[in-house]
Amino acid sequence: MNATGTKKLVADLRVADRVHAAFTAEPGEVLAVIGPNGAGKSSLLHALAGLVDVDGSAVLGGIDMLRTPVRERRVGLVFQGQLLFPHLSALDNVAFGRRARGEGRQAAEAVARDWLERFGIAELAGRKPRELSGGQAQRVAIARALATDPDVLLLDEPFTGLDVSVQMALRLELGRHLRDFPGIALLVTHDAIDALTLSDRVLVLDDGRVAQVGPPAEVAAEPRTRHVARLVGLNLVPDGDDLIAFTPDAVTVSLHEPEGSSRLRWQGPIATVAPHGDAVRLMVHASPDLLADLTPAAAAELGLVPGKEVWLSAKATAVSRYGAREGAAPTGR
Amino acid sequence: MVPAALAALLLLVPLVAMVASTSWTDLPGHLTSRVALDALRLSLVTSTIAIVFCLLLGLPLAWLLARVDFRGRGALRALVTVPLVLPPVVAGVALRSAFGRTGVIGEPLLDWTGFAFPFTTYGVVLAHVFVSMPFVVIAIEGALRSADPRYDEAAATLGATRWTTFRRVTVPLAMPGVIAGTVLGWARSLGELGATITFNGNYPGTTQTMPTLIYVARQSDQDAALSLSLVMLVVSIGVLAALRDHWLGTP
Numbered sequence: 001m002n003a004t005g006t007k008k009l010v011a012d013l014r015v016a017d018r019v020h021a022a023f024t025a026e027p028g029e030v031l032a033v034i035g036p037n038g039a040g041k042s043s044l045l046h047a048l049a050g051l052v053d054v055d056g057s058a059v060l061g062g063i064d065m066l067r068t069p070v071r072e073r074r075v076g077l078v079f080q081g082q083l084l085f086p087h088l089s090a091l092d093n094v095a096f097g098r099r100a101r102g103e104g105r106q107a108a109e110a111v112a113r114d115w116l117e118r119f120g121i122a123e124l125a126g127r128k129p130r131e132l133s134g135g136q137a138q139r140v141a142i143a144r145a146l147a148t149d150p151d152v153l154l155l156d157e158p159f160t161g162l163d164v165s166v167q168m169a170l171r172l173e174l175g176r177h178l179r180d181f182p183g184i185a186l187l188v189t190h191d192a193i194d195a196l197t198l199s200d201r202v203l204v205l206d207d208g209r210v211a212q213v214g215p216p217a218e219v220a221a222e223p224r225t226r227h228v229a230r231l232v233g234l235n236l237v238p239d240g241d242d243l244i245a246f247t248p249d250a251v252t253v254s255l256h257e258p259e260g261s262s263r264l265r266w267q268g269p270i271a272t273v274a275p276h277g278d279a280v281r282l283m284v285h286a287s288p289d290l291l292a293d294l295t296p297a298a299a300a301e302l303g304l305v306p307g308k309e310v311w312l313s314a315k316a317t318a319v320s321r322y323g324a325r326e327g328a329a330p331t332g333r
Numbered sequence: 334m335v336p337a338a339l340a341a342l343l344l345l346v347p348l349v350a351m352v353a354s355t356s357w358t359d360l361p362g363h364l365t366s367r368v369a370l371d372a373l374r375l376s377l378v379t380s381t382i383a384i385v386f387c388l389l390l391g392l393p394l395a396w397l398l399a400r401v402d403f404r405g406r407g408a409l410r411a412l413v414t415v416p417l418v419l420p421p422v423v424a425g426v427a428l429r430s431a432f433g434r435t436g437v438i439g440e441p442l443l444d445w446t447g448f449a450f451p452f453t454t455y456g457v458v459l460a461h462v463f464v465s466m467p468f469v470v471i472a473i474e475g476a477l478r479s480a481d482p483r484y485d486e487a488a489a490t491l492g493a494t495r496w497t498t499f500r501r502v503t504v505p506l507a508m509p510g511v512i513a514g515t516v517l518g519w520a521r522s523l524g525e526l527g528a529t530i531t532f533n534g535n536y537p538g539t540t541q542t543m544p545t546l547i548y549v550a551r552q553s554d555q556d557a558a559l560s561l562s563l564v565m566l567v568v569s570i571g572v573l574a575a576l577r578d579h580w581l582g583t584p
């Protein structure tokens with residue numbers, strides 16, 4: 001058996017009709033998996049962990065994980081909602097994996113204690129999960145998965161359900177642990193900031209298929225799915241074989257059809273008007289839905305209220321245009 | 334209101350009447366008599382051994398019914414509940430047909446080993462296991478069903494075998510049901526009369542349990558029967574109290 005963290009993962013798997021995803025991941029890499037609800041993110045993780053029926057292959061260091069019994073896969077899954085064993089202390093939860101794999105109580109507990117210490121919660125070792133706060137429980141859950149020295153760490157929305165301040169602290173902490181983690185980490189998230197700050201690459205799932213893979217900055221700048229565009233706060237409009245992405249503040253709002261020759265103009269009723277930082281953000285039911293930011297003064301002057309028909313336009317120089325398919329060359333700006 | 338009050342009285346009055354008509358002066362003598370002590374000891378021993386067997390065999394069965402999808406699961410579950418509704422005397426007759434000296438299993442068993450269940454303490458235990466098993470299986474199955482099976486999945490991803498998962502996760506999480514089933518099954522076993530007397534007769538020291546003793550004593554010595562019944566009532570209330578604490582407590 002190779003040492004932890006020297007194995008590349010080459011996966012091409014299908015889960016029923018829901019997921020058909022092919023991707024690779026390098027040792028030490030953090031791959032963020034994003035996509036709308038129902039895109040198959042959790043199914044993908046559960047397939048790798050062996051909890052759902054799956055076809056295809058996921059070759060890790062020459063061995064197909066999918067042909068390996070669940071308990072022999074060197075996979076650590078951090079479940080949504082943690083699923084800490086309620087009858088065991090934090091320490092026993094973290095030691096569980098090593099004990100289950102036949103390690104003696106003392107040795108397993110020493111490793112578990114070490115992990116709790118690394119997460120700064122050593123003093124909580126004796127507590128039952130119901131006596132832990134959300135953030136503490138999530139730390140125990142991640143420690144429990146890491147304590148088995150997995151080759152692949154699977155994190156299923158690790159920050160969901162936590163207070164925003166707790167999320168921020170835990171995000172920084174997890175970032176540190178992920179940097180030290182020699183194996184492959186797959187991080188399912190629906191938060192753009194996780195993908196942007198924690199991952200080396202982003203894998204975008206849409207309707208069970210891989211819609212886009214790339215470094216976070218690239219995916220954020222040139223999203224190929226509406227979901228990602230929304231996550232990073234961009235407008236995304238298909239235009240023939242191209243996609244056009246632009247920021248809401250690049251949009252000009254007017255009550256009448258704008259003059260000039262720009263093709264980048266849309267019409268529709270305002271859906272919502274809400275403050276956004278110093279600006280006012282409109283959501284307009286054009287085709288597709290578009291976001292537009294304008295100053296409060298401008299919004300007041302135009303008398304913008306939900307239901308009002310408006311025209312939106314964008315300058316060609318303020319948008320980025322790229323091929324709709326992976327690898328397709330942009331057709332110019 | 335009236336039917337409800339009637340129902341409550343119907344349940345309460347016989348118990349109060351029994352306590353009221355107990356002869357307190359004779360009570361110590363009745364309870365310390367050789368026969369009574371033998372019967373009480375036998376009842377406690379056989380019920381306890383029976384419940385251990387019920388757990389050893391019933392836990393896996395409950396797990397199978399709760400967690401594994403297989404053909405005939407519904408039929409198996411129905412089968413488990415049969416002893417609940419079967420008249421105990423019929424259970425005794427059925428046990429006789431299977432384990433009696435000429436029974437389907439009993440005869441070859443006798444030929445091979447020279448051992449036969451009927452009219453022995455082993456036979457008492459066997460009858461108790463038969464009637465108590467449903468309580469154990471049904472209570473535990475219910476607890477297993479309400480426990481989140483994703484804990485088992487979590488254990489599997491951490492490298493636990495099915496057995497380790499069962500031992501360290503599934504059963505501890507189902508513990509309230511295990512305890513309830515154990516107590517109910519034990520109490521059912523302690524009160525067993527019909528199947529035991531039909532299958533094993535009524536021999537002091539070997540097959541005469543408290544209920545059979547009470548049944549026999551009642552025909553000759555009403556006061557002794559009352560005293561012995563009082564013991565059973567106390568045990569029953571004790572069981573109820575124990576169960577209540579466990580039902581209200583958290584695992």
